[in-house]
Amino acid sequence: MDLESAEVRIEPATAGDVEWSAQIMASSEPWVTLRQTRQKIETGLRRAGIELWLAHRGPQRAGLIVLDRYGFAGSPYIKSVAVAPNERGRGIGTRMLNFAEEHFAGERFLFLLVSSFNAAAQRLYFRHGYEKRGELPNYIVEGYAEWILSKRLPPRN
Numbered sequence: 001m002d003l004e005s006a007e008v009r010i011e012p013a014t015a016g017d018v019e020w021s022a023q024i025m026a027s028s029e030p031w032v033t034l035r036q037t038r039q040k041i042e043t044g045l046r047r048a049g050i051e052l053w054l055a056h057r058g059p060q061r062a063g064l065i066v067l068d069r070y071g072f073a074g075s076p077y078i079k080s081v082a083v084a085p086n087e088r089g090r091g092i093g094t095r096m097l098n099f100a101e102e103h104f105a106g107e108r109f110l111f112l113l114v115s116s117f118n119a120a121a122q123r124l125y126f127r128h129g130y131e132k133r134g135e136l137p138n139y140i141v142e143g144y145a146e147w148i149l150s151k152r153l154p155p156r157n
């Protein structure tokens with residue numbers, strides 16, 4: 001763990017975190033191109049079975065990760081990851097991916113979708129051990145695919 005990410009904590013969402021998270025996502029790629037409005041995102045974050053976790057640096061919200069234990073073909077699914085623009089590139093995304101793997105320890109596979117145009121996020125996931133398993137053309141918007149990525153988790157000792 002690098003020094004910068006050592007001060008980052010990941011905690012369950014509390015009051016106001018859904019609104020903050022929806023705002024961060026709705027104003028950022030890939031959700032702009034995917035035409036996900038703030039209201040639509042907020043509805044998705046409040047859906048049953050969805051877990052919202054917040055990364056904090058000190059007292060400040062710095063990022064979010066949305067998890068669904070049965071979200072992809074009955075397997076754990078990372079529904080969204082987003083870091084506040086001023087906090088990107090400082091290790092918080094990596095921390096949240098590690099957190100998801102620990103959270104789902106004992107499961108065999110962890111899935112996520114990444115947009116075909118989101119090269120920066122793809123790099124992060126591939127570096128983190130995810131592999132491309134397929135793609136869903138024109139799935140959210142016409143002209144772009146969602147790539148299906150998964151990572152095999154280590155067996156629990």
Ligand SMILES: CC(C)(COP(=O)(O)OP(=O)(O)OC[C@H]1O[C@@H](n2cnc3c(N)ncnc32)[C@H](O)[C@@H]1OP(=O)(O)O)[C@@H](O)C(=O)NCCC(=O)NCCS
Nearest residue numbers: 029081082083088089090091092093094114120121123124
């Ligand atoms: C993708 C994202 C979650 C990564 O979080 P992060 O805290 O910046 O990630 P880390 O610092 O742990 O890792 C940095 C890596 O992420 C990449 N990255 C992706 N988007 C970035 C951005 N906007 N700014 C800086 N780095 C970014 C960096 O390029 C770096 O990879 P590289 O060294 O190969 O270039 C974050 O940048 C983000 O919120 N992006 C916009 C939303 C998004 O694309 N979410 C994924 C949807 S599937």
